[in-house]
Every structure is written in structure tokens, then in C-alpha cells.
Amino acid sequence: MHLPIQQHIAAIIPYPPGKPIDELEREYGVTNVIKLASNENPWGPSPKAVAAITAMLPNLHRYPDGSSFSLTGAVARWIGASSDEIVLGNGSNEVIEFLVKAFVRGGDVVLTSHPSFLMYQKFVQVRGGVNVVVPLKGMHHDLESITAAVTDRTRLIFIDNPNNPTGTLISPGEFHRFLTGLPESLIVVVDEAYVDYTDRDQRIDILEYIRRPDTLPAVVSLRTFSKAFGLAGLRVGFGVMHSAVADQLHRVRQPFNINLLAQAGALAALEDLDHYQHTLQSTIEGRKWLTEAVTELGCQAYPSHTNFFLIDVRGDATRLYEAMLYKGVIVRSMKAYGYPNFIRITVGTSDENQRFVSALRDCLQDLGYVRR
Ligand SMILES: Cc1ncc(COP(=O)(O)O)c(C=O)c1O
Numbered sequence: 260m261h262l263p264i265q266q267h268i269a270a271i272i273p274y275p276p277g278k279p280i281d282e283l284e285r286e287y288g289v290t291n292v293i294k295l296a297s298n299e300n301p302w303g304p305s306p307k308a309v310a311a312i313t314a315m316l317p318n319l320h321r322y323p324d325g326s327s328f329s330l331t332g333a334v335a336r337w338i339g340a341s342s343d344e345i346v347l348g349n350g351s352n353e354v355i356e357f358l359v360k361a362f363v364r365g366g367d368v369v370l371t372s373h374p375s376f377l378m379y380q381k382f383v384q385v386r387g388g389v390n391v392v393v394p395l396k397g398m399h400h401d402l403e404s405i406t407a408a409v410t411d412r413t414r415l416i417f418i419d420n421p422n423n424p425t426g427t428l429i430s431p432g433e434f435h436r437f438l439t440g441l442p443e444s445l446i447v448v449v450d451e452a453y454v455d456y457t458d459r460d461q462r463i464d465i466l467e468y469i470r471r472p473d474t475l476p477a478v479v480s481l482r483t484f485s486k487a488f489g490l491a492g493l494r495v496g497f498g499v500m501h502s503a504v505a506d507q508l509h510r511v512r513q514p515f516n517i518n519l520l521a522q523a524g525a526l527a528a529l530e531d532l533d534h535y536q537h538t539l540q541s542t543i544e545g546r547k548w549l550t551e552a553v554t555e556l557g558c559q560a561y562p563s564h565t566n567f568f569l570i571d572v573r574g575d576a577t578r579l580y581e582a583m584l585y586k587g588v589i590v591r592s593m594k595a596y597g598y599p600n601f602i603r604i605t606v607g608t609s610d611e612n613q614r615f616v617s618a619l620r621d622c623l624q625d626l627g628y629v630r631r
Pocket residue numbers: 297298349350351352353376419422423450452482483484485491494495496
């Protein structure tokens with residue numbers, strides 16, 4: 260065998276997913292593991308979504324509706340957009356992929372920040388595009404440096420807002436100034452995977468920009484059912500954008516990208532906004548409780564507008580991550596992201612939060628990180 264390997268593909272580093280629970284149980288001989296590593300919803304899916312998926316099972320021999328007509332309409336109504344301004348994806352990840360496929364050719368430049376969500380750069384690498392990565396300033400997107408990095412080869416700018424992993428937010432005013440300083444010829448993609456957790460009065464009015472393609476660049480918002488709706492395993496996300504942008508994305512997507520169960524489940528989840536509200540309320544309460552508890556242990560918790568936040572554990576984060584695994588608690592070390600003393604945790608149920616704090620207390624003591 261002599262594979263026709265392409266260098267730009269061989270250079271891609273696979274995405275590091277959080278450790279799966281059953282793998283940890285096998286490897287470390289622990290049980291009752293809790294995973295606070297992947298920013299999932301610990302309260303699970305809406306029971307209405309589960310019922311809708313179950314009811315759809317006998318139809319699995321049929322292809323799904325290739326236009327996802329009902330789900331697209333429901334999403335559009337929920338967002339206040341029209342159906343031709345919505346593109347659904349197999350997770351919002353797939354909409355990122357569509358954007359790169361549709362607008363980036365070999366040698367074109369895409370601007371991203373570091374640290375931020377890693378998938379943007381990966382899709383650009385696959386296309387043979389050039390990633391120009393602008394470091395965060397403090398914990399925030401450095402909008403001035405991003406603007407300064409724009410050239411006539413720049414096609415897309417990805418900004419996750421709130422940012423993963425720092426949880427910080429760009430204000431509507433900052434965003435407006437940023438947009439007015441950019442050429443019309445590129446697309447600004449605002450990844451709002453966590454915006455559900457953000458106060459409404461702090462959110463950017465993305466629809467206003469989408470509907471106003473006068474002298475400004477096109478703006479795309481990315482949203483997902485994976486977080487606040489508790490459907491990460493179903494893989495449904497969507498982009499909100501001008502219909503002319505949507506038209507380009509529909510050309511590169513495969514016809515049945517949202518499977519039958521996913522269409523049924525996401526549709527039912529949108530009809531159970533009580534479940535969604537319960538998640539948001541419980542997350543905000545849990546985040547406050549956890550922040551106080553880890554501060555009490557001598558760590559520094561960073562404020563966040565999301566369902567996760569960073570903690571400075573005042574010692575090597577990867578050693579702490581390993582020690583926590585033995586307690587059956589999965590968190591994320593932020594060493595690879597350039598924060599050697601930070602972990603990122605997802606807000607869990609109150610039981611999970613208590614177990615996390617008790618494991619953290621023991622591990623900090625065992626490792627001699629903070630003395631209290
Ligand atoms: C910033 C950001 N965008 C997008 C995603 C992916 O979401 P989806 O599950 O919709 O593909 C994540 C998932 O963790 C994320 O953190």
C-alpha cells in the first residue's frame with residue numbers, strides 16, 4: 260500500500276475529546292464517574308424530545324426530509340428569523356464546515372483567536388487555507404489586532420462569543436465598532452454556542468446585522484441544541500445568516516444532513532422551553548455556588564457567561580486533572596491551551612458540583628497546591 264497522503268491533512272492534530280466515562284471506569288477502576296469536561300447539559304434532554312425520538316423509531320427505514328422543513332421553520336420562529344435565513348447542521352460544527360467549504364479555497368486566510376474553539380482551524384486546514392491566529396488579550400478577543408491582521412486574502416473571521424474556554428463576552432458596542440472597521444468582502448462568524456446562558460441585554464443583536472448588509476461585512480451567528488437544550492448526542496446546530504449566504508451553504512451540504520431522529524427530537528425540544536429555562540436557571544445557580552466554593556478552597560474562579568468556567572488551581576493543572584480522575588471526576592486541563600495552572604469545569608447538577616468540590620479539596624491538599 261502506498262497512500263497518496265496529503266501533507267496538509269497529515270499535519271492536522273486530531274481534536275482531543277473529553278475522556279469518555281466508561282473508558283475512565285475501565286482504566287482507573289472507579290465507578291460513579293462524573294464528567295464536567297465537555298460543557299454538556301447535566302440535566303439531560305427534554306422528556307418531550309425523548310418521546311418524539313422514540314415515536315419516530317418505526318420510520319427509520321425512510322430518509323428524512325432533506326430540507327428539514329418543520330425544524331427549520333420552528334428554529335426560525337424561535338429566533339425571529341425567516342426559514343431562508345437558517346441553515347441546519349449536524350451540530351453547529353457542520354455549519355462551520357459548510358462556511359469554510361463554501362468560502363475558503365487553498366491559500367485563503369481565516370482569522371481565529373487563541374485560545375478559542377479548535378474546530379475552526381481544523382476545517383481551514385482541510386481546505387488548504389491559511390489560519391492566522393490572534394492571541395487573546397487577557398481573556399478577551401483582541402478585536403483591534405484581529406482588524407489589523409485583515410488583508411485582501413481574508414475570507415472569514417471566527418469569533419466565539421462567549422469565548423470557549425475563557426467564558427468572556429464581547430459587548431454589543433465593541434462588536435459594532437469592530438464590524439464598522441472591516442471590509443465588506445469578508446464574513447464575520449459569531450459562534451454563539453453558549454449565548455443561551457448570557458443575559459439578554461448583553462447579547463449582540465445579530466439579526467439586525469444580518470438584515471442590514473449595507474456597507475458592513477456579512478455576519479453569521481452559530482447556535483446549537485448541544486448545550487442549553489441538552490441534545491449534544493443528537494447533533495443538531497444551526498446558523499442564522501443572510502439568505503444569500505444561506506444559499507451558498509445549501510449548495511455544499513449533503514441532502515440528508517439532519518437525520519430523522521434529530522429532526523424530531525430538536526423540534527420537540529423547542530416545544531419544551533420549560534426544560535430549557537430550568538437548565539439556564541440551574542446553571543446560573545450552580546455557577547454561583549461553585550465559584551464561591553472553589554474560592555473558599557483558595558483557587559481563583561474566573562467569571563463566565565456560560566455553563567463552564569476557568570479555575571486557577573495554583574499548581575500544575577494536568578497533575579490535578581490526573582488526580583481528579585482517580586476520584587472519578589473528569590475536568591479539563593487547560594495546559595494545552597496555554598494556561599498551565601488552569602482547569603475548565605462545566606457546571607453540573609448540585610450533587611455533581613458537591614462531589615467535584617469535595618474531590619478538588621482532597622486533590623489540592625494531596626498535591627500541596629493551596630494551604631488552608
Ligand atoms: C464554541 C463552540 N462552538 C461550537 C461547539 C460545537 O457544538 P455542536 O455540538 O453544535 O457541534 C462547541 C462545543 O463544545 C463550542 O464550544
